[in-house]
Amino acid sequence: MDAIRTENLTKKYALGWRRGRLLALDKLNLHVHEGEVYGLLGPNGSGKSTTLKLILGLISMTSGEARVFDVPCEKVQSRLHVGFLPENPYFYKYLTGAETLEFYGRLCGMKGTHLNKRIDELLALVGLAHARDRRLAGYSKGMLQRIGLAQALIHDPKLLLLDEPTAGVDPIGSKDIRDLILRLKETGKTVLLSSHLLAQVQDVCDRIGVLNLGKMILEGRVDQLISDQRRVSITVQGLPETAREKVMETVRAAGGELVSIEHPQTTLEALFLEALNKDKRGAGEHD
Amino acid sequence: MTEPTQKNIAAAKPKKEWVGFSVRRVATIGENTFTEAVRQKVYNILIVFALVVIASASFFSEFTFSEQLKFIKDFCLGALSVFGTLIAIVGTAQLLPNEVENRTIYTILAKPVRRFEFLLGKYMGSVLLIFVSLVMMSIMFSAALAFKEHRLVSDASRTMGNTSRVEEKQELQQQIQQIRSEVLDPNLVKAVLLIFAKLALLAAITLLISTVSTSMIFNVTVAFMVLIMGHLVGTAREMWSSNTWAKWLLALIPDLGSFNVADNIVLGNAIPWMHVGAVVLYGLVYTACTVAAAHFVFSDREI
Numbered sequence: 001m002d003a004i005r006t007e008n009l010t011k012k013y014a015l016g017w018r019r020g021r022l023l024a025l026d027k028l029n030l031h032v033h034e035g036e037v038y039g040l041l042g043p044n045g046s047g048k049s050t051t052l053k054l055i056l057g058l059i060s061m062t063s064g065e066a067r068v069f070d071v072p073c074e075k076v077q078s079r080l081h082v083g084f085l086p087e088n089p090y091f092y093k094y095l096t097g098a099e100t101l102e103f104y105g106r107l108c109g110m111k112g113t114h115l116n117k118r119i120d121e122l123l124a125l126v127g128l129a130h131a132r133d134r135r136l137a138g139y140s141k142g143m144l145q146r147i148g149l150a151q152a153l154i155h156d157p158k159l160l161l162l163d164e165p166t167a168g169v170d171p172i173g174s175k176d177i178r179d180l181i182l183r184l185k186e187t188g189k190t191v192l193l194s195s196h197l198l199a200q201v202q203d204v205c206d207r208i209g210v211l212n213l214g215k216m217i218l219e220g221r222v223d224q225l226i227s228d229q230r231r232v233s234i235t236v237q238g239l240p241e242t243a244r245e246k247v248m249e250t251v252r253a254a255g256g257e258l259v260s261i262e263h264p265q266t267t268l269e270a271l272f273l274e275a276l277n278k279d280k281r282g283a284g285e286h287d
Numbered sequence: 288m289t290e291p292t293q294k295n296i297a298a299a300k301p302k303k304e305w306v307g308f309s310v311r312r313v314a315t316i317g318e319n320t321f322t323e324a325v326r327q328k329v330y331n332i333l334i335v336f337a338l339v340v341i342a343s344a345s346f347f348s349e350f351t352f353s354e355q356l357k358f359i360k361d362f363c364l365g366a367l368s369v370f371g372t373l374i375a376i377v378g379t380a381q382l383l384p385n386e387v388e389n390r391t392i393y394t395i396l397a398k399p400v401r402r403f404e405f406l407l408g409k410y411m412g413s414v415l416l417i418f419v420s421l422v423m424m425s426i427m428f429s430a431a432l433a434f435k436e437h438r439l440v441s442d443a444s445r446t447m448g449n450t451s452r453v454e455e456k457q458e459l460q461q462q463i464q465q466i467r468s469e470v471l472d473p474n475l476v477k478a479v480l481l482i483f484a485k486l487a488l489l490a491a492i493t494l495l496i497s498t499v500s501t502s503m504i505f506n507v508t509v510a511f512m513v514l515i516m517g518h519l520v521g522t523a524r525e526m527w528s529s530n531t532w533a534k535w536l537l538a539l540i541p542d543l544g545s546f547n548v549a550d551n552i553v554l555g556n557a558i559p560w561m562h563v564g565a566v567v568l569y570g571l572v573y574t575a576c577t578v579a580a581a582h583f584v585f586s587d588r589e590i
Contacts, residue, residue, distance in 0.1 A: 013589075056397045059589040076306045076401050084397035090389040092319065094326035106315040107398045151394060161397075 001070055003159045003190040004032040004055060009064035011050050011214075024050045026214040027064065032192050034158075037185050039201040039222075040194040042211035048194035049087065051211070052161050055192075056084055068159065083152030087163040089144060093137035097128050097147050100136060101154055108155035122150040127176065142173035149180065160184065162193040166200050178204050202226065235264055306399045313408045316395070320412020321419075324378060332370060333420065337427050339366045344431040352439045352462065356469045357553050359435055363428040364475075364549040367421065368482050372514065374420050375486040379413045379493040380506035383585075387501055392590055403582050406494070410578060413490045418483065425479050436470040474552045477563045484570035485546035489514060491577035492541075498584040517543030541573045 009028040012021040025047045032038045040048050053059045054066055057073045071078040091100055101119045105111075110118065123129045126146040131139065139147065145165065152160055165181070166174040181191055181204045195201050201208060202222055210218040218225070239247070244261070251258050324330075343362040350358065386392040386409075395405060440463050447459040493510040500506055520537055521544045527533035545566050548558050 053393075053590075056393075058393060058396055060587070071304075076399050077304050079397060079399045080304055080306065082397065084394065086390050086393045086397075088390070089394065091391060091394070092323065092389075094323055095319075103315065103319055104394070104398065107312055107395065107400055109309075109311070109399075148394075155398075 001034065002031050002067075003034045004030060004066075004068055004192060005070075006030040006051075006055075006066040007064055009051070009054060009066050010062045011047075011054060011059065012062045024214050025054070028211075028214075028216055030209065030216070032190060034190050035185070035188055036206040037181060037191040037193070037204050039205035039208040040192060040211060041196065041198065041201060041208055042194075043196060045213075046211040047214040048211055049163060050214075052084075052163055052192075052194060055161065056082070081158040082161060083155070083157035083159070084161045085145075085148045085152045085163060085165055087167060089148040091136050091144065091147065091151075094135060096133050096135050097123060097139070097150075098132040100147055101150055104151040105154045110155060118154060118156075122153055125153075126150045126180070142169045145169050145173065145177065149177065153184075157189075159190045159192070162191065164195055165193055166195065166197060174200060231259065306401070308401065309404060312400055312404045313411060316400075316405055316408025317411035317415060320382065320409050321415045324412070324416045329374065329378060329416065330420070330423070332374065333423055333427075336366055336370045336424050339363075340427045340431045344435050352443075352466055353469065355435060355439070356432070356466070359431055360472070360475065361549060361553045363431060364478055364482075364552070367424050367428065367479065368485075368547075368549075370424060371417060371421055371482055371486045372489060375413070375417050375490045376493050376507055376510045376514070378416055379410075379490045380497055380510060381503045382409045382413065382494070383497040384501050384503045384506070387590060396590065402586050406498075406582055406585050407578070410491065410494050410581075413494070414487050417486045417490060421479060421483050421486070428475075432470050436466055439466045472552065474548070474558050477558050477560070478548050478552055481546045481548055481563060481566055484567045485543055488541060488543075488570045488574045488577070491574045491581070495577050495581040495584070498581045498588065513540070514543065516540050518547075519544075521545065541570075546570065 006028050009025060009030070010023075011025040012023050014021055028047070028051060030040075030051070040051060042048050050059070054061050055068060055073055057076070057078065060074070066073040068078040069081060092103070095103065098119055101122060102115065105115045105118060119132075120129075123132050126149055128143060128146055128150070131143060136144065136147065145168075149162075149165070152162070162181075165177050169177065178200060181193070184191060185204075191204075193201070193205070205222050207221050208219070208225065209216050248258055248261075340363055343359050343366075383392075386395075392405075396402065443459050443463050443466070447456050450456060450459075489510065492513050493506060496509045496513075497503075497506045500509075517540055520540045521542050524534070524537050524542075527537065551558055
């Protein structure tokens with residue numbers, strides 16, 4: 001059974017009197033398998049958020065069908081096993097971190113020591129145990145994103161829908177969120193995330209689908225999509241300059257074409273994280 | 288390996304899950320709505336009410352005791368209604384627009400929560416806010432009356448101690464009894480009950496308006512227009528009693544004037560419980576219909 005299954009899912013928004021309708025999603029056939037991390041990619045206005053809202057039953061579909069664990073999305077039961085993190089979540093500023101989780105837990109039918117234990121677990125999981133009694137008005141953007149993840153996980157859902165989970169978060173926070181997604185995957189959760197930060201999606205997703213103007217234009221496994229089957233890359237270390245010429249000759253002799261010789265580059269993100277790790281000063285020790 | 292029997296097949300089917308209406312979820316959303324109002328310091332408005340009450344109890348001591356008590360009752364009941372109306376309309380008008388603007392509505396409706404539960408929870412939170420406000424204002428009102436009673440009775444007792452004439456003493460004794468009976472007027476409880484019923488209806492009307500529009504200013508403006516129309520509709524019905532269309536159209540607007548009994552209290556007229564019961568029932572029916580209409584609009588609204 002697929003965690004999410006849509007068949008010819010179409011959404012048209014009314015633009016107002018005598019202004020017609022805007023086609024936001026065009027016959028989308030999306031199948032997200034249980035236990036996988038699926039990335040929904042696309043530029044702004046491509047239909048990513050519309051897809052998530054349709055799956056959550058927040059808006060009504062124009063035609064087609066959408067199911068979550070085989071339950072039609074229009075039914076409230078379809079959300080029993082779903083956790084959702086909206087893009088740039090705000091939450092209730094007047095509640096503390098623990099109160100926020102208690103509120104969402106109670107909405108999911110949780111109570112008593114079971115709920116309290118779960119709140120402690122999640123605050124520890126997202127690294128907010130120190131801020132449990134602080135009101136959300138005093139949380140940073142990254143902290144809000146993390147409390148958002150915690151509320152999405154409060155009832156231990158089987159499926160997580162994350163709308164731009166790393167948008168506006170610094171590289172460390174972004175990496176934490178990606179690590180958390182991978183940990184959730186290990187525990188058997190299914191994750192559907194939308195993003196336009198392609199490099200970050202590449203690290204965590206098993207499969208991706210690219211939406212443009214409401215249509216799915218590309219879909220497949222990340223490793224297959226990004227690997228260039230025509231080229232081979234060999235990375236060596238400690239090769240003397242003299243030996244390089246021999247390698248080039250061997251390649252030519254075997255009929256291969258040498259495209260380039262270069263020093264492999266690291267990513268800016270890896271460089272940034274490495275620099276921070278080397279800086280052993282604790283918080284509060286800066287100028 | 289055994290062949291699967293009908294019973295086994297049935298047992299192998301995944302359990303059908305059902306999410307019914309939950310009072311607990313409604314209470315959770317209602318409690319959160321109330322907490323929001325309290326922590327956003329909505330109750331600061333009651334400080335202004337307290338000043339109004341203190342002013343009404345402190346001035347006009349040159350009038351007779353009966354006039355002074357009538358003034359406090361009239362002034363405080365009026366202020367109670369005005370401040371309650373402000374809390375009911377402004378407090379309710381921002382509920383749905385804020386939820387949509389802050390996207391908190393997404394996180395709630397993404398949980399197994401019915402839209403009706405959300406709407407009803409928001410409304411109940413607003414009604415709780417109105418109820419607590421009225422209770423607090425009523426306590427301040429009662430304190431003002433008790434303070435006035437204490438002063439008037441003390442004055443009368445002092446005068447009684449200074450006089451030796453038996454007739455005057457009897458007259459003052461009667462005056463003290465009258466002060467006490469006017470202060471412990473059961474009609475005041477009825478008046479506050481009717482104000483509560485009116486404010487609960489006003490909150491429901493404001494909620495209905497906010498299911499259509501996302502602008503708080505629009506919601507507040509339209510709600511105040513309905514409030515004015517509701518106070519004029521009684522006169523309008525009398526004027527156009529012969530016009531069938533006008534009669535039907537005017538029937539849609541609740542007669543808010545019927546909830547007002549302050550004039551009767553000031554005049555000293557009795558307000559029968561039957562009348563109070565009938566008006567509260569009228570308010571309840573109107574409120575239920577308005578909340579049902581709000582649900583009808585909200586259930587199909589795209590968020």
